[in-house]
Amino acid sequence: MTTILNAVSGTGLTQTADGSGVLKVQSNGVTTNALAWVNFNGTNGSIRAAYNVSSVTRVSTGTYSVAFTTATTDANYSVSLMSSIASAASNGTANQLLESTTPTTSGFTWNNYKTGTGVFDPLYAHVNVFGN
Numbered sequence: 001m002t003t004i005l006n007a008v009s010g011t012g013l014t015q016t017a018d019g020s021g022v023l024k025v026q027s028n029g030v031t032t033n034a035l036a037w038v039n040f041n042g043t044n045g046s047i048r049a050a051y052n053v054s055s056v057t058r059v060s061t062g063t064y065s066v067a068f069t070t071a072t073t074d075a076n077y078s079v080s081l082m083s084s085i086a087s088a089a090s091n092g093t094a095n096q097l098l099e100s101t102t103p104t105t106s107g108f109t110w111n112n113y114k115t116g117t118g119v120f121d122p123l124y125a126h127v128n129v130f131g132n
Helices: none
Strands: 002-008 012-016 022-027 036-040 047-051 053-060 063-068 080-085 096-100 109-113 124-132
Touching: 036 053, 047 053, 063 124, 080 109, 096 124
Parallel strands: 002 022
Antiparallel strands: 002 012, 036 047, 036 124, 053 063, 063 109, 080 124, 096 109
């Protein structure tokens, strides 16, 4: 599934590959680069740019499902989420709480909340995934 370059103490640089085109950089077996990332339009789930993300589905207002192109080795990755305001007219009301559901090796679903307002569709949504 992946090509892994691993800097291992005492033995130097090792490489394993399967031809999938996914690259992981490791140090002593710990991945040091993003497993996936995406920048998308929250009003329709349209991807602007991505790495290892095959799709973003807008499930409902403020709720999105992110699917990985290549599955992760386990579901113990870390997700970092950030979103913009809902519209230019709501500038200055960026008090947001982003919560994620239980992740799987193929992806995860998250809800975009604004305190006092509830779920909303942001103009820009950004997701970063790190793990092994």
